[in-house]
């Protein structure tokens with residue numbers, strides 16, 4: 001069977017080095033121990049740890065397209081040690097000790113991703129190149145300083161180093177750079193090579209993966225399983241919902257999280273001379289303090305990837321119907337990136353794509369297993385899932401296997417509240433998104449923050 005244009009989804013799937021021929025669909029009813037919806041990092045890491053710790057288990061993964069079709073094959077490639085919640089939010093909500101344990105667990109998670117890649121021969125270009133969280137303009141410096149202060153207070157000051165303007169510029173020559181927080185213990189990967197390599201690793205451990213098979217309904221309780229376009233998958237022990245941004249389309253998960261789009265543009269490879277002008281020899285993940293979020297990656301073939309928010313939230317948690325917005329967003333982003341590095345005007349851009357990530361109501365991921373109804377779920381990584389999915393899967397697989405783990409004491413094990421029903425959800429999210437944009441515009445122009453900034457922050461933090 002030929003693949004229906006999966007290479008065209010992202011530069012990562014284009015350069016993954018395999019034809020992306022779909023695996024066979026499910027044809028008929030089957031019975032397994034654990035049935036997993038979703039062939040992204042969440043579903044695959046869960047299968048990986050279930051089978052590592054219990055090799056006899058029968059595990060089936062049901063994927064609507066191909067493994068890596070979702071955010072796992074489209075992301076910015078940061079295998080970040082930053083938890084989705086900021087350190088001061090962690091401290092305020094859970095106390096200093098839990099905040100410390102969470103940050104430490106994230107460091108160990110990045111190491112674990114690198115370790116498994118090496119052990120399983122997954123050539124995912126894993127590299128420990130750190131993060132530079134930049135201040136672009138003096139007005140962004142206070143956010144950098146307060147992040148640094150939070151890490152120091154929690155005892156992680158040594159791994160999160162405050163750089164002044166000269167030190168920061170020596171690392172990367174960004175227009176308007178005033179300083180940075182440098183966090184060396186963070187990694188980067190080729191996202192699609194990770195997800196596709198992981199799929200092969202779980203197959204070697206005995207999992208069955210059915211692609212181009214859509215789950216229509218998740219059944220819980222005594223008859224737990226997945227009703228799919230290819231047949232019924234009965235699950236003796238657990239059924240796992242690992243569909244992230246696409247989960248709200250499944251009955252029962254409509255308000256569990258919301259899909260938010262993120263867009264990416266990619267340059268052509270830069271020449272040696274162009275790199276000499278930019279610096280950035282360490283290849284750290286770069287981001288500024290913009291409320292509207294930005295992330296930059298230096299690819300291993302010498303390109304610059306720039307990601308930012310995509311289309312505004314779509315009514316009813318839709319994930320289709322914004323193509324015109326994406327085209328406009330990509331054009332604006334190319335312009336924005338040239339503002340970071342003016343030399344890129346002579347380099348040119350080769351790729352643009354977008355994807356959807358899952359946002360939890362309280363910005364904290366949910367990992368939960370209810371043995372009564374045999375339902376496991378892991379979702380809501382808010383754009384930090386390349387690493388966090390690994391930690392979430394280690395927790396969920398332990399819960400399913402009934403094993404103790406210190407991860408169960410971390411915020412990850414909390415359930416996020418549901419999002420509001422429509423139209424309140426759309427009204428609230430659109431308002432906060434617009435306010436964040438206005439705050440960035442005012443800060444970049446050196447103007448006072450909009451009068452409603454405290455309200456928008458308060459709503460955004462709720």
Ligand SMILES: Cc1cc2nc3c(=O)[nH]c(=O)nc-3n(C[C@H](O)[C@H](O)[C@H](O)COP(=O)(O)OP(=O)(O)OC[C@H]3O[C@@H](n4cnc5c(N)ncnc54)[C@H](O)[C@@H]3O)c2cc1C
Pocket residue numbers: 037038039040041042043062063064065066067068069070071072073074075076077078079080213214215216242243244245246247250261262263264295307354355356357358379381382383384385386387388389
């Ligand atoms: C543009 C973009 C940039 C990002 N950048 C970063 C980054 O740099 N660093 C970082 O840490 N995180 C980043 N993220 C987030 C990160 O990619 C995600 O958190 C992570 O990939 C989530 O993995 P997942 O397996 O939970 O979800 P996904 O990878 O989205 O996988 C879900 C899978 O479930 C399948 N599915 C859904 N519904 C059904 C159904 N009904 N039946 C069968 N299958 C179904 C989908 O086809 C999909 O393959 C980014 C996300 C995007 C979109």
